[in-house]
Amino acid sequence: MAANTNLPLRDRSTALIHGRKRTGERVVIGTLASAAIVSILVTIGIVLALLGPSLEFFRDVSLGEFFTTTTWAPLFTPPRYGVVPLLTGTLSTTFWACVICLPLGLGSAIYLSEYASRRVRAAVKPVLEVLAGIPTVVLGYFALTFLTPLLRSIGWQVDIFNAFSAGVIIGVLLLPTVASLSEDAMKAVPSSLREGSFGLGANRFQVSTRVVVPAAVSGIAASMVLAVSRAIGETTIVLIAAGQLAQTTLMPGDAVETMTAFIAATGSGDVSVGTIAYKTIFAVGLTLFVITLALNIVAIRMVRRFREVYE
């Protein structure tokens, strides 16, 4: 008897918690779950696509030659596979991008978060979003046909294609990203911290620099690491404005070839499958992937740490 009265009750409670088990419902949720799996497949696909040909490449070319020699001429005879010029090229454009986007992005973020009135913020933020949405081919055009001639007209004899112009314009592209992510981090700082320091007689300059920025520092740092990662991976602007001359130089006025520009230039040309020139695309791609992956993980971890503090 006891069992009989208990059973329907238990049934009823599970029915309330889990709802009726409908097959149709399960199928739909299963379908949605399989959509989520696609993103994992994309990552696996990327790793497989890069690893296979790269392993074949490194069977022919030693890691020592790849990372320590300084001549990159995979399509010449005899071919040379020293990736250092591509690394210095990437370093050069990334450096100038950072010189622009890190300080100016942070400045914009502090202004928008701590100083600007609501009306100014409502006007400025969409404009910065537009800047972030300009296609990179347009920015490349701007670097090549506006900035480089401008530099030459003020007496700096840069090459037609140069690391400085490309880097500065990448910086302009990334400025809104740094600004927006850093501003989010500062917005997450509780206003009680600000009010407390205002109450102690601090002015806005002191509150911004000694309270808000230190409190939001991991979010700000994450936005900067992400910007560095994006600058390293930017392709179209460097392809158009930095040139395709693989030389080991850090001079801002020199033409350079970045890792991304090499991949794009070689991949868009007519390279036959299976040749070692074809495999260089993947070897350089793997190098690029590992560098940006490391930076992304650092950025994601930093964001997570900053979230734990205030939520």
Place this chain on the structure above:
Amino acid sequence: MNAANRTASTAAANAVASSLVGRRQRSVGARLFLFYLVFSTGFGLVALAVLLGTILVDGLPFLDLTLLTGAPSSNPGMAGARPAILASIMVAIVLVATALPLAVATGVYLEEFAPRDRWWIRLIELNIQNLAAIPSIIFGILGLAFLVRGLGLGPVLLAGALILGLQMLPTVIIAAREALRAVPASVRQGGMALGATRLQVVWREVLPAAIPGIATGSILGLSRAVGETAPLLMVGAATFVSYNPGLLTQYTVLPILIYQWMRLPQADFQGLAAAAIIVLLALLIAMNGFAIWMRNRHERKW
């Protein structure tokens, strides 16, 4: 505490602070700092203005009907961008039909149904965050290895659109999740209390409420994809195409055509590139305008 509340109290604190500060002489450091902030913000705004000005000055003289209706030609006087414009629109349509539903489905699953505490769900989330920051050229390599060479699809429009779709996924997934998260829990609880299943609640209540946010995020992802150049270079979009594209024909999209024209030695092609940039920007503005209209029309305040 909600955002409006926080802003209001910050504003109040700021007002008190400025009245206090106003009476004192500001330190040199504080003035220099304010100058740095205003300069930083102004820099981005001025850069955008100069950029648009340059494009308009270079491109407007070359913007005519031939550009919209003609096909690419080695003669700058006759060259047009019609096949590229059509291909860009077709790419956008393919993306709306493939990547968009996939991304929204992923967002709905992760936000509404996924068991949050399981390690594989966390792995999927971490993976999406990382995918969002992978260089676009890497997606091009993926397309080159699997779609164009591996599947033997060749350098066709569908292959390019699929690669852009995969690249677009994380942006739209993240936007969709944020839009769904903004729908208050009371909506879900109300639906369930009336006896609806979780799926019914999501399909009839939560998703319609999240549509404006999802649409905005989708358009953002779409316009990035339509303006993208690098990955398409890898999957063979950089060809001379003078006919109207189909799904399985060779193609060139607007950004690639701009890239090619820019590299030609004749000065007239620079102008044509700038004119094509105006067309591309107009296309993107139209898409974003649609998103804003959509958001304003369907926006609900909770």
